[in-house]
Amino acid sequence: MPAPATPVLDLSASSVDLTRALCDIPSVSGDERTITDAIEAALAASDHLELTRDGDALVARTDLGRDRRAVIAGHVDTVPINGNVPTRFETIDGREYLWGRGTVDMKSGVAVQLKLAAELVAPAVDVTWIWYDHEEVGEELNGLGRLARERPDLLRGDFAILGEPTRADVEGGCNGNMRVEVRARGLRAHAARAWVGRNAIHAAAPILDALAAYEPREVEVDGLVYREGLNAVGISGGVAGNVIPDECMVHVNHRFAPSRTGDEAEAHLREVFAGFEVTVVDRADGARPGLTSDVAREFVAAVGGDPRPKYGWTDVARFSALGVPAVNYGPGDPLKAHADDERVALDEIVSCERGLRAWLLGG
């Protein structure tokens, strides 16, 4: 029995209504217990699913003895609310939307998954459904990462689908993501006698020149073209208004195609910034598109449309690292994720539900 405070989710409602119900349960990262309790309670009666709770992640598996197993996952947390709850319906230029925090990232995707998890008692492939916590915060807290470390058996499968927003298209894999600090050094002196010192900010000029001149590659990987990027995302330096600074740090973000390993990307950055101190502060390998297997091709055929590359890093890379090909597929425009006017087009929710159901029914 759910505790009295646990909201009741009706999984037979439409995926749009279910999206709304999920959004109206606040679940900013770190505060996922209530929503995961609600999901667990709603699935408790589904005898075709074996439930495993791990912290505020919930895994629900079918065990039908199918040849192949799909892993279908989504996170239940959101970035902080900024005046954008409760949800409301809006019509813009004749298209209907559900507006509010979480509608895009990614409770509409979770709603589609939940509805189908309950409804499809005998899918054509075995399915491991995963709803997890802490996606919007630090790497070390990520619920899918925790499962990958502690229960990698639960992530095993032939193919994985992550419900991150893709406007209901299939977006394969993801770019790798790396952040480095590039430093120029100098020697402090009073600004009235600058010639006694060496100005570290002036010494950083070649770093900015290299960034401004850099031409990012476009790299085809398994038929999809990934666009790379190299960008300063921060710069700092300076001691006081009358002091020649002895350090200037340029914080650089690099997005690299999934055909390149993190080691290769790091070596590339050390070449671009030769002569400067380069410190890696964050590094996540990308994921290849995951579209070369039979099961992936069948999925794409069932949901329709042309697969595109995913530019942003997503948790598909965790599956990729375990040898499970993975794609992103979910309702919502990723440019509206985290936005104050976050809103999902209702037709994209319906489209994802239709696509996923078609594939799971063996279509």
Add this chain to the structure above:
Amino acid sequence: MPAPATPVLDLSASSVDLTRALCDIPSVSGDERTITDAIEAALAASDHLELTRDGDALVARTDLGRDRRAVIAGHVDTVPINGNVPTRFETIDGREYLWGRGTVDMKSGVAVQLKLAAELVAPAVDVTWIWYDHEEVGEELNGLGRLARERPDLLRGDFAILGEPTRADVEGGCNGNMRVEVRARGLRAHAARAWVGRNAIHAAAPILDALAAYEPREVEVDGLVYREGLNAVGISGGVAGNVIPDECMVHVNHRFAPSRTGDEAEAHLREVFAGFEVTVVDRADGARPGLTSDVAREFVAAVGGDPRPKYGWTDVARFSALGVPAVNYGPGDPLKAHADDERVALDEIVSCERGLRAWLLGG
């Protein structure tokens, strides 16, 4: 009568001992009342001086009807103490020093002035002695600036000597000082889709290139060669590790020869940084050397040595702005001002006392 808590200063002590006594009265900017009370009390018995208290500044004037009047000034505040009180004597490579906060900047200069103010009841020129507050903090609080605004009559004279540290040499005038913010603008975007935005940090590359390539002038003014400077003293930009930044600000300090006005210097910077937003945040005109008048030449002859230019901006510019030629002359190495190992060579204190006495006695 001094309040019971007012320390007693013995103005007949040696200028070295008097320096030590002054340093051992804490007087970080904003906390000058005690030291000014002590100075006022010590001079109360000097009938040849007319005292005027203004806040924590004290003006002491002779009125002997001399043809010429000298203004001799020094500030009584210090930058914050950093474990460097109480003072102690040190011998380094056979030279004796007084170590501690304020020994260089500038209680040794004040000690020499105080001793001579009390001792010389009939100097060859009329003298206006000024000891003032708040030199080490914001322009708007500066005690000499306050007097210049509210009691300009008290600053009037034919020649001014500021006791800032010069290693007991005469340093003429000072460079002008200006700070500007130079900004590059861009357009925010998610770092995974950098091509949607415009990176403001990359756009700032030409600002750093211009600074790195800049060759500062050396400019002769009234026989002294001033060395200019143009330096980034700070840089900032960035929103978050995954966002293309929309602004980058370079904080630039410019030191310009006193032959150039602030307007001319500003026009020069707008030319150097053409194409970027330039905002002046601080601006102080320099001061010409002040060595062309008869009284200045007599002063230099009396104290000996070759005058040099002052690179750093000092309050001599306030006299210069009032039409009073002014020089810097005081014990201590300016490179040790504000340093944790601030210390003054005792021979420089004695040398300044001797030089100033010689000139004031008509030598």
